[in-house]
Amino acid sequence: MKVGIIGATGYGGVELYRILSSHPNVDECILYSSSEMDVPYISSFPHLAHLSDHILKDINVEDIKNNVSVLFLATPPGVSKNLSPQFIESDVKIIDLSGDLRLKNSEEYEKWYKRPCVEEDVLEKAIYGLSELNKEQIKDARLLANPGCFPTATLLGLAPVVQKGIMNENSIIVDAKTGVSGAGRNASQAFHFPEVNDNMRIYKVNEHQHIPEIEQMLRVLNEKVSYISFQSHLIPMTRGIMATIYGSLEDSYTTEQLLTVYKEFYKDSPFVRIRRENEFPATKEVYGSNFCDIGLKVDERTGRVTIVSVIDNLMKGAAGQAVQNFNIMCGFNETTGLQAAPIYP
Numbered sequence: 001m002k003v004g005i006i007g008a009t010g011y012g013g014v015e016l017y018r019i020l021s022s023h024p025n026v027d028e029c030i031l032y033s034s035s036e037m038d039v040p041y042i043s044s045f046p047h048l049a050h051l052s053d054h055i056l057k058d059i060n061v062e063d064i065k066n067n068v069s070v071l072f073l074a075t076p077p078g079v080s081k082n083l084s085p086q087f088i089e090s091d092v093k094i095i096d097l098s099g100d101l102r103l104k105n106s107e108e109y110e111k112w113y114k115r116p117c118v119e120e121d122v123l124e125k126a127i128y129g130l131s132e133l134n135k136e137q138i139k140d141a142r143l144l145a146n147p148g149c150f151p152t153a154t155l156l157g158l159a160p161v162v163q164k165g166i167m168n169e170n171s172i173i174v175d176a177k178t179g180v181s182g183a184g185r186n187a188s189q190a191f192h193f194p195e196v197n198d199n200m201r202i203y204k205v206n207e208h209q210h211i212p213e214i215e216q217m218l219r220v221l222n223e224k225v226s227y228i229s230f231q232s233h234l235i236p237m238t239r240g241i242m243a244t245i246y247g248s249l250e251d252s253y254t255t256e257q258l259l260t261v262y263k264e265f266y267k268d269s270p271f272v273r274i275r276r277e278n279e280f281p282a283t284k285e286v287y288g289s290n291f292c293d294i295g296l297k298v299d300e301r302t303g304r305v306t307i308v309s310v311i312d313n314l315m316k317g318a319a320g321q322a323v324q325n326f327n328i329m330c331g332f333n334e335t336t337g338l339q340a341a342p343i344y345p
């Protein structure tokens, strides 16, 4: 199968290429760029110097339709809005890593992303692709909205207790931390080494664009969910997200009982690993892998539970989950190309 990547010079795109270049069902990966046409790819990415060199190609829709079966969009918000509609009537399946197709309500998109939303008829065709929760819909998807990094960690951490009504739906607080690669490859002052190193900063307070995405999916799991509190923090590491989640329990549960609920909920999910009692995941334990690791502990004094969910933002939070969805959409084993263990230390 031939696949294409638009945005191949960005962090999400180069991670996609790293995985897809050794995927057994991918014969060729065609790399497109809007700014670096006719440039040898591996001169920018020497860590991939063992692979055959590619010349980045101009984005030509007709050329893509004639040469590619699945097209990955690893592009900033707003790009998919213009590109995806051009493939709707074609045989090309689209997997979009940006937020353009995730929110079902276009007014919500315009409010949180502060830019025009894609047309309604295109939005209706998009399938939200949180692999573990939406597998049946993903199988038939032709236009797939790959989830955001914070929503992936948060939703996998919350899904069992929210779907089963174990957690009070309106008590949810998410305290999330991310590494700097989450901001993409284009440097700006806020992500400059002296600003980030030895530092920790909260950002987009009460305004993060992932809040409506998380609430939208939580309401699919349990219609009683209204709003969540969510805050994001930038910390001095390259990759990784930790979402520490708090919520009140509707009844008295022990940690052991909740761990049993989680193990049962994710028993057919090869990328979700539930930790044992009193063991909590750290971001390094999923580094470079497609795993989401979850630990939790009930506080019997307050009647609340603390859930810790970690992912690699560029893998399960972006390119890894995009390939997992590609596998599900194409009928391949979900784990194909993604079996590598995390890198440690």
Ligand SMILES: NC(=O)C1=CN([C@@H]2O[C@H](COP(=O)(O)OP(=O)(O)OC[C@H]3O[C@@H](n4cnc5c(N)ncnc54)[C@H](OP(=O)(O)O)[C@@H]3O)[C@@H](O)[C@H]2O)C=CC1
Pocket (backbone or CB within 6 Å): 006, 007, 008, 009, 010, 011, 012, 013, 032, 033, 034, 035, 036, 073, 074, 075, 076, 077, 079, 097, 098, 099, 147, 148, 149, 181, 182, 183, 184, 185, 186, 313, 314, 317, 318
């Ligand atoms: N980084 C992360 O952890 C995550 C990112 N995402 C989302 O994935 C997408 C890609 O993110 P990331 O790789 O980090 O971003 P980067 O900024 O690293 O890369 C984006 C790439 O998009 C390409 N691009 C820019 N403008 C255009 C355009 N007008 N038309 C076509 N291509 C364009 C650029 O490549 P070129 O100039 O060569 O065309 C650029 O390399 C974003 O929407 C991001 O929000 C989602 C989850 C996690």
Ligand SMILES: CC(=O)N[C@@H](CCC(=O)OP(=O)(O)O)C(=O)O
Pocket (backbone or CB within 6 Å): 077, 097, 098, 099, 147, 148, 149, 178, 179, 180, 181, 182, 183, 209, 210, 232, 234
């Ligand atoms: C560190 C940093 O800035 N991270 C980004 C990650 C979001 C992202 O990648 O964007 P979409 O998922 O919305 O496409 C942020 O918090 O906005």
